[in-house]
Amino acid sequence: MKTLEYEGKKVFRKYSLPVPRGIPAVSPEEARTAARELGGEVVVKAQVHIGGRGKAGGIKFAADPEEAEKKAAEILGMDIRGYTVERIYIEEKVDIRGEYYIGITTDRSARLPVMIISSEGGMDIETVAREKPDRITKFNIDPLWGLHPYQVRKEALRTGIDADKARAVAGLAMKLYELYLKEDATLVEINPAIVLPDGEVICGDSKLVLDDNAGFRHPEWESEIIPDVYDPVEIEARENGISFVRLEGNIAVIGNGAGLVMSTLDSLALEGGSAANFLDIGGGALAERTEKALKLAFGLSGIDVVFINIFGGITRCDEVARGIVAVMEEVKLDKPVVVRLIGHNEEKGRRILEESGLNIHIYETMRDATRQAVSFSLGGA
Ligand code: GDP
Numbered sequence: 001m002k003t004l005e006y007e008g009k010k011v012f013r014k015y016s017l018p019v020p021r022g023i024p025a026v027s028p029e030e031a032r033t034a035a036r037e038l039g040g041e042v043v044v045k046a047q048v049h050i051g052g053r054g055k056a057g058g059i060k061f062a063a064d065p066e067e068a069e070k071k072a073a074e075i076l077g078m079d080i081r082g083y084t085v086e087r088i089y090i091e092e093k094v095d096i097r098g099e100y101y102i103g104i105t106t107d108r109s110a111r112l113p114v115m116i117i118s119s120e121g122g123m124d125i126e127t128v129a130r131e132k133p134d135r136i137t138k139f140n141i142d143p144l145w146g147l148h149p150y151q152v153r154k155e156a157l158r159t160g161i162d163a164d165k166a167r168a169v170a171g172l173a174m175k176l177y178e179l180y181l182k183e184d185a186t187l188v189e190i191n192p193a194i195v196l197p198d199g200e201v202i203c204g205d206s207k208l209v210l211d212d213n214a215g216f217r218h219p220e221w222e223s224e225i226i227p228d229v230y231d232p233v234e235i236e237a238r239e240n241g242i243s244f245v246r247l248e249g250n251i252a253v254i255g256n257g258a259g260l261v262m263s264t265l266d267s268l269a270l271e272g273g274s275a276a277n278f279l280d281i282g283g284g285a286l287a288e289r290t291e292k293a294l295k296l297a298f299g300l301s302g303i304d305v306v307f308i309n310i311f312g313g314i315t316r317c318d319e320v321a322r323g324i325v326a327v328m329e330e331v332k333l334d335k336p337v338v339v340r341l342i343g344h345n346e347e348k349g350r351r352i353l354e355e356s357g358l359n360i361h362i363y364e365t366m367r368d369a370t371r372q373a374v375s376f377s378l379g380g381a
């Protein structure tokens with residue numbers, strides 16, 4: 001599960017990682033009170049489960065509490081790449097002299113943690129890797145040997161960070177690695193790590209993904225970080241026994257079986273499209289669960305088309321088809337739906353879809369269906 005910035009920063013504080021003072025808020029009035037409490041200039045930051053808020057207008061500066069209230073009103077309710085802003089974070093404004101990147105994630109191919117450091121923070125790390133490869137470094141951490149400050153200093157120097165700052169970066173990196181291990185994180189990122197005028201380096205932003213599989217040994221996640229930690233759609237999905245993960249594209253995806261859904265995502269990417277989510281309704285999907293899943297997918301914000309990929313084994317195609325028609329009519333879906341439906345009772349299922357007269361496009365092969373979905377997602381017919 002992914003935390004919001006201010007939740008991640010709560011965890012950062014536990015590991016003595018330096019973060020600016022800040023107060024979360026859900027209304028312009030709360031923002032005003034928070035700004036008064038912080039004193040001086042503040043930053044009003046949208047709290048959504050997605051990056052790139054700065055570019056999308058989700059981060060604004062305010063000189064006093066009145067202005068903070070005004071900026072909060074502008075940001076609350078804003079749509080940032082499909083996410084509605086329901087919460088903001090009011091933070092003291094700091095004077096920025098430089099921005100770095102420090103992150104740790106799990107390198108599956110090396111089966112080791114990997115640390116990434118860059119002297120070019122504040123922007124997308126993928127962009128830095130592409131455009132300024134000499135400004136970024138990446139190295140695996142051997143869990144038996146541990147992480148040592150000299151390693152981090154040596155790597156940081158290679159990206160152009162000077163010796164003084166490299167020492168500060170190493171200090172942050174050591175704490176970050178401790179957090180990564182103890183919190184069972186799969187990703188933790190400081191972007192930007194902000195260089196202050198006095199040379200100190202602090203955490204300007206947080207990104208933290210915790211491994212759900214380790215949740216049983218972290219009761220404090222729920223008591224200290226939740227309830228805001230979850231994406232509300234993910235909570236609803238979980239409560240209904242549906243595996244759902246939010247992604248960043250505009251093609252809503254539904255399939256039965258994790259493997260099929262994964263390959264659906266791959267084939268969409270291969271054809272130049274981008275999925276809005278992962279959604280597995282599971283094997284032998286019951287009518288009720290199917291209906292819930294359809295409603296979830298149809299209701300996602302920022303989508304242009306829905307792609308339903310069903311391989312009917314135990315699942316009956318006619319039952320799924322009936323569910324699709326019923327839910328489309330109920331929610332009055334105004335987007336095209338591409339369906340690839342094969343297996344048990346497929347002819348019956350396809351007939352139900354064809355006879356519905358709804359905006360449904362039926363295919364037998366995954367490739368044809370994928371191409372149609374991608375075409376819709378790019379604004380084509
Ligand atoms: P993101 O766009 O979602 O990654 O949000 P960030 O928290 O990383 O903020 C984006 C950018 O806003 C940073 O890289 C900074 O340039 C700027 N910013 C954020 N907080 C402050 C602050 O306190 N002072 C100043 N001057 N700039 C800030």
Ligand code: MN
Pocket residue numbers: 051052122191192205
């Ligand atoms: Mn950031």
